[in-house]
Amino acid sequence: MLQIYCPYCQELREETEFSYSGEAHIARPLEPQQLTDAQWADYLFFRTNPRGIHHEMWYHASGCRRYFNATRNTQTYEIYETYPLGQQPALTCDIGGKR
Amino acid sequence: MERYSGFSLFKHAFSHHENWQKAWHSPAPKPSYDVVIVGGGGHGLATAYYLAKQHGITRVAVLEKGYLGGGNTGRNTTIVRSNYLWDEAARLYDHSLSLWQGLSQELNYNVMFSQRGVLNVGHNLQDMRDIERRVNANRLNGIDAEVLDTKAVKELVPIINDSPNIRYPVHGASWQASGGVARHDAVAWGYARAANSLGVDLIQQCEVTGIRRQAGAVVGVETNLGFIAAAKVACVVAGSSGVMAAHADIRLPLESYPLQALVSEPIKPVLDTVVMSNAVHAYVSQSDKGDLVIGAGIDTYNGYGQRGSFQIIEHTVSAICELFPVFSRVRMNRSWGGVVDISPDACPIISKTMIKGLYFNCGWGTGGFKATPGSGHVFAHTIAKDQAHPIAAPFNLDRFNTGHLIDEHGAAAVAH
Numbered sequence: 017m018l019q020i021y022c023p024y025c026q027e028l029r030e031e032t033e034f035s036y037s038g039e040a041h042i043a044r045p046l047e048p049q050q051l052t053d054a055q056w057a058d059y060l061f062f063r064t065n066p067r068g069i070h071h072e073m074w075y076h077a078s079g080c081r082r083y084f085n086a087t088r089n090t091q092t093y094e095i096y097e098t099y100p101l102g103q104q105p106a107l108t109c110d111i112g113g114k115r
Numbered sequence: 116m117e118r119y120s121g122f123s124l125f126k127h128a129f130s131h132h133e134n135w136q137k138a139w140h141s142p143a144p145k146p147s148y149d150v151v152i153v154g155g156g157g158h159g160l161a162t163a164y165y166l167a168k169q170h171g172i173t174r175v176a177v178l179e180k181g182y183l184g185g186g187n188t189g190r191n192t193t194i195v196r197s198n199y200l201w202d203e204a205a206r207l208y209d210h211s212l213s214l215w216q217g218l219s220q221e222l223n224y225n226v227m228f229s230q231r232g233v234l235n236v237g238h239n240l241q242d243m244r245d246i247e248r249r250v251n252a253n254r255l256n257g258i259d260a261e262v263l264d265t266k267a268v269k270e271l272v273p274i275i276n277d278s279p280n281i282r283y284p285v286h287g288a289s290w291q292a293s294g295g296v297a298r299h300d301a302v303a304w305g306y307a308r309a310a311n312s313l314g315v316d317l318i319q320q321c322e323v324t325g326i327r328r329q330a331g332a333v334v335g336v337e338t339n340l341g342f343i344a345a346a347k348v349a350c351v352v353a354g355s356s357g358v359m360a361a362h363a364d365i366r367l368p369l370e371s372y373p374l375q376a377l378v379s380e381p382i383k384p385v386l387d388t389v390v391m392s393n394a395v396h397a398y399v400s401q402s403d404k405g406d407l408v409i410g411a412g413i414d415t416y417n418g419y420g421q422r423g424s425f426q427i428i429e430h431t432v433s434a435i436c437e438l439f440p441v442f443s444r445v446r447m448n449r450s451w452g453g454v455v456d457i458s459p460d461a462c463p464i465i466s467k468t469m470i471k472g473l474y475f476n477c478g479w480g481t482g483g484f485k486a487t488p489g490s491g492h493v494f495a496h497t498i499a500k501d502q503a504h505p506i507a508a509p510f511n512l513d514r515f516n517t518g519h520l521i522d523e524h525g526a527a528a529v530a531h
């Protein structure tokens with residue numbers, strides 16, 4: 017079970033307190049009607065799915081009930097950092113493909 | 116290749132079964148092939164077999180980074196059925212089911228396909244409405260399907276808890292009598308042996324680390340055993356599909372998640388069919404050896420660890436114990452995980468790509484074992500003709516752009 021540090025509660029808590037919300041830093045298109053079908057599909061369906069470093073959103077469901085981001089290794093499951101929404105990760109790497 | 120038969124079994128008894136021929140050869144890779152298949156799971160091996168058998172293409176290599184069938188093929192709970200909701204999916208899985216029926220004879224290898232029936236249990240009114248809708252759709256597609264009430268379920272599975280007072284009471288089920296289970300390893304080994312006897316090279320411990328392209332077309336693959344040239348490269352790597360796609364600088368609408376299963380100590384025969392419950396994420400059957408084979412849900416977050424979170428199996432086991440109180444004191448022997456590639460519509464991708472000569476067969480997620488023969492069959496056609504087999508056509512990669520998704524998620528008894 018993962019131990020996740022909530023950046024708002026500033027506490028290390030068990031995974032079952034949180035729910036996962038998928039890849040982070042996917043901006044909602046500002047002008048959806050301007051997108052091609054392929055761009056829209058990429059926004060909706062295509063994901064980086066790397067084996068390695070992944071930026072992802074978590075929700076502290078049984079805690080403060082706020083969303084935050086985490087940088088996690090999808091192979092070793094090590095969590096390198098958690099940070100509030102709207103911030104950029106300190107650790108980046110494109111092992112698993114490009115955005 | 117020596118044929119397996121009652122007679123050969125008898126003959127080899129005289130030499131104490133010590134002189135059986137190896138089931139396949141393990142050659143060094145040749146410098147070039149017509150088709151390289153990446154991934155030696157059931158789907159990759161079946162693809163190789165049908166390329167050789169149906170299309171006469173035998174300059175084929177299957178490259179496997181570990182051992183044959185060591186991926187999800189050898190890790191799954193082996194449920195086979197075809198009662199999918201949508202026409203496209205029903206056609207694909209039913210095509211597969213019809214191939215399963217003659218598979219042991221076709222491969223001269225006992226895949227232990229056992230049509231013991233599959234129940235998909237419903238626990239509330241909405242479940243039962245979905246089941247009725249799906250069964251009706253199945254019947255229109257010529258698939259044997261029935262709606263059973265609680266009493267009929269209890270008759271089929273006397274050990275099931277039919278009390279109306281449990282957290283998830285059994286309101287009924289869909290029943291596909293032609294569904295069942297097969298021996299997963301045997302499927303990989305049977306296709307491997309049959310493909311090898313038709314001239315396909317099976318190369319284990321060979322990891323593909325790059326896909327070399329020239330002017331928008333594939334020219335071969337980089338591996339730990341060096342470069343191997345090929346005009347066509349077909350990737351059938353399940354949970355590793357995203358990593359493979361990145362080697363070719365393309366993106367796929369997939370995310371990889373660990374999915375777990377567990378088996379108990381062997382017990383006397385108590386369950387002669389397959390019971391699945393989507394609502395509580397529990398799937399159970401009993402193997403011929405006597406162990407209960409139990410499938411759980413996927414982890415909530417993506418990952419490539421071939422294990423899984425403990426609370427997931429805890430959840431499944433508590434559901435199993437409620438449905439089958441008689442199992443509550445059975446000890447579990449082993450649990451393990453496999454990495455499954457989940458697509459947005461819970462349907463596979465069997466497709467050409469924008470790179471000439473590069474094909475992908477992936478996105479089978481939690482439920483591709485049942486499709487092994489059909490998937491290999493239609494994918495071989497797609498590769499040989501460079502044009503989708505009619506059954507495979509709806510499962511192209513472009514459906515995510517056109518919006519023509521085949522939404523099996525939620526609508527059907529979708530997992531496994």
Ligand SMILES: Cc1cc2nc3c(=O)[nH]c(=O)nc-3n(C[C@H](O)[C@H](O)[C@H](O)COP(=O)(O)OP(=O)(O)OC[C@H]3O[C@@H](n4cnc5c(N)ncnc54)[C@H](O)[C@@H]3O)c2cc1C
Nearest residue numbers: 154156157158180186187188191192194323453483484485
């Ligand atoms: C626990 C569990 C239970 C399941 N239960 C069911 C079920 O009851 N019914 C059902 O229908 N389906 C089930 N499934 C799903 C099913 O197992 C898969 O959909 C199916 O086996 C996929 O087969 P495959 O040949 O595509 O993949 P795999 O068998 O995973 O084969 C892919 C192969 O590619 C190899 N590979 C990866 N990367 C590389 C590389 N770079 N170079 C070379 N080789 C590489 C891997 O080592 C692997 O052997 C289950 C899966 C799991 C994990």
Ligand SMILES: [Zn+2]
Nearest residue numbers: 022025076080
């Ligand atoms: Zn919190």
